[in-house]
Amino acid sequence: DIVMTQSPDSLAVSLGERATISCKSSQSVLSSIDNNNYLAWYQQKPGQPPKPLIYWASARESGVPARFSGSGSGTDFTLTISSLQAEDVAVYYCQQYYSLPYTFGQGTKLEI
Amino acid sequence: QLQLQQSGPGLVKPSQTLSLTCAISGDSVSNNNVAWNWIRQSPSRGLEWLGRTYYRSKWFNDYAVSVKSRITVNPDTSKNQFSLQLNSVTPEDTAVYFCARAIKGYFNLWGRGTLVTVSS
Numbered sequence: 001d002i003v004m005t006q007s008p009d010s011l012a013v014s015l016g017e018r019a020t021i022s023c024k025s026s027q028s029v030l031s032s033i034d035n036n037n038y039l040a041w042y043q044q045k046p047g048q049p050p051k052p053l054i055y056w057a058s059a060r061e062s063g064v065p066a067r068f069s070g071s072g073s074g075t076d077f078t079l080t081i082s083s084l085q086a087e088d089v090a091v092y093y094c095q096q097y098y099s100l101p102y103t104f105g106q107g108t109k110l111e112i
Numbered sequence: 113q114l115q116l117q118q119s120g121p122g123l124v125k126p127s128q129t130l131s132l133t134c135a136i137s138g139d140s141v142s143n144n145n146v147a148w149n150w151i152r153q154s155p156s157r158g159l160e161w162l163g164r165t166y167y168r169s170k171w172f173n174d175y176a177v178s179v180k181s182r183i184t185v186n187p188d189t190s191k192n193q194f195s196l197q198l199n200s201v202t203p204e205d206t207a208v209y210f211c212a213r214a215i216k217g218y219f220n221l222w223g224r225g226t227l228v229t230v231s232s
Binding site: 042048050051052055056061093095097100104 | 158159160161174176177210212214216217218219220221222223224225
């Protein structure tokens with residue numbers, strides 16, 4: 001199984017400041033067939049399901065604000081929120097969909 | 113409108129079978145381009161993918177090794193839904209269970225979740 005490890009486990013950022021979350025996979029999730037990174041990011045608020053934010057490591061889901069961006073390739077990935085808003089307080093998860101079983105990081109709790 | 117509606121009991125006794133259903137609106141369970149998944153979330157195990165069913169000229173299933181001997185995910189084309197059955201449950205199966213639609217493994221639509229408690 002591919003192990004996904006996020007850092008930090010929790011993060012406090014001031015409103016308007018940048019938040020950066022790291023995700024590392026135990027093996028590469030870059031496909032040599034289509035040159036895509038099979039890596040997604042989700043946002044989860046209490047009592048809600050995870051909300052898709054980013055897929056293919058850097059493609060924003062429809063309706064997701066432009067302040068959310070994803071980057072990285074191979075085994076190292078980053079989710080960046082360029083200017084933190086109050087509504088961004090949540091737990092963020094990365095997920096690999098390169099191979100079964102699909103696996104998630106342990107989550108990063110983002111606070112203000 | 114594309115959505116997934118979950119249903120099923122929130123309390124199951126140990127050794128019995130957990131059964132949940134996910135009704136699909138705005139898509140077809142027979143869509144050749146997606147897969148229909150079950151995922152659970154607990155404080156001890158985090159987010160854990162359990163299994164999926166999908167149609168590619170015929171029906172296929174994949175399951176996580178951790179539950180492979182106990183799980184069945186079935187499509188129901190007559191009702192446009194899919195189901196989860198998990199046999200011989202123990203308290204370690206207590207979790208919030210989500211159904212989710214995936215495109216190439218990316219979960220782009222989730223059900224609201226069902227808290228299932230395993231207790232006598």
